[in-house]
Amino acid sequence: MNGSWTAFGGDLHLDLTERRAAGAGLRAALEDALREAVQDGRLAPGTRLPSSRALGEDLGIARNTVVEAYGQLTAEGWLSSRQGSGTTVARRAVPVRDGRAQGESTRTGPVRGGRAAPARVRPTVRHDLMSGRPDLSLFPRTAWLAAARRALATAPHEALGYGGPLGRIELREALTHYLARVRGVRTDPDHLLVCNGFQQGFGLLCAALRERGARALAVEGYGLPPQHAVARAAGLSPVPLPLDSDGALVDRLDARCGAVLLTPAHQYPTGAPLSADRRAAAVRWAREQDRYVIEDDYDGEFRYDRQPLGAMQALDPERVVYAGTAAKSLAPGLRLAWLALPDALVEPVARLKALTDTMSPVLDQLTLAELITSGTYDRHVRRCRLHYRRRRDRLVAALAEHAPQVEVTGIAAGLHAVLQLPPGSTPEAELLARAEAAGLALGSLGWHRVDPTVAEDAAPALVIGYGTPPEHAFPAALAALCEVLRTA
Structure with missing residues (x-):
């Protein structure tokens, strides 16, 4: 530009x-x-x-x-x-017509006593350790461009026209084989739907469940508030399930919920995998109650200290919806995600997708299909896995040296860790304020609680994403984090 x-x-x-x-x-x-x-x-x-x-x-x-x-x-x-x-x-200063000095902010905050109070200016974020974000400098620009050229050169003319809501057949076929090989997912192209990010796919599922008469959705006690807001917007009330070291207590599921949303491979944000017994129990509940399990496999490619856990969907493809995404492996800006749907949900979800935006962008679908079928995607994921594992190890080592009182959990997989502080430590809200003043963006465990009004006696905890900073900025981000924790 x-x-x-x-x-x-x-x-x-x-x-x-x-x-x-x-x-x-x-x-x-x-x-x-x-x-x-x-x-x-x-x-x-x-x-x-x-x-x-x-x-x-x-x-x-x-x-x-x-x-x-x-x-x-x-x-x-x-x-x-x-x-x-x-x-x-002309490249000249534009005169300001109301007499304000040029460059003076016109933003206002809440009205107090009949006057608009100035908006609070937030400190500049110098170190971003928010969870759920990858290192965007890893995006394979050269490989993506080469794949896009190959895909566009070989794509049939009809691919550039209006297509069906399920998405391009090239990507659905590539995903069918990839997901079966890497995650153990049992599906086929006719049961895969490509969507614009997990958020859209989840919204479509919630709307389809509401059409079937559902009024509530069981969710893990800690999760992502924006997802809970999507469920509410579709008319489903989130019902929290308690968590322990084996994941969600699925024995608390009841018939009032039309489905349950789980992150079985790596609970977000606590990091606990759902035990085999509880996986089986959740599927059994779905069968007996004619309900569904929504499996959010948000970071399924990134496992470090354990054997990869296969997708829960393989236990019963007619009762478990598998949701995957390229947001962590490539970039969230691509808005590429997919749902492996049970037979009974294909038509209603595809119909709702068609009403929402007709279809997802074609060229990115064709490019991702080319990356997968050529083996480039596998090689990229392996590079990213090694990169993030090294990041995680550096985080753990820095905390062990400079903040040994902090317990680090949930680190066997993914791109984030939970830092458990000792009882009596600085409250989460104050820690976040200190971090913000130091230009450090962090998340708290309490923000992820489904019911924020529930008082808990647990010690404060932070949710740290170690994927976002580029490599040159990561040491400084770690140093800033350790300094905030040192005074906690």
């Missing part, structure tokens, strides 16, 4: 009617309209204006009138004109 904007032909809207009605001539009306557009910021510095011929045709005025107006505004410094480069808005 060079900072220039282009506006050709009909892309520039100027209304001369009121100025003409007030008695202004054509040229004067045009000059006033252009000045106002620049002053208001509608025409930003560097914006390229239409040619005099094109603007004259659009406004129904003589070309010479436009040439003269452009010339006058150029002389005044509003516009800039160079031979062969056309006419652009």
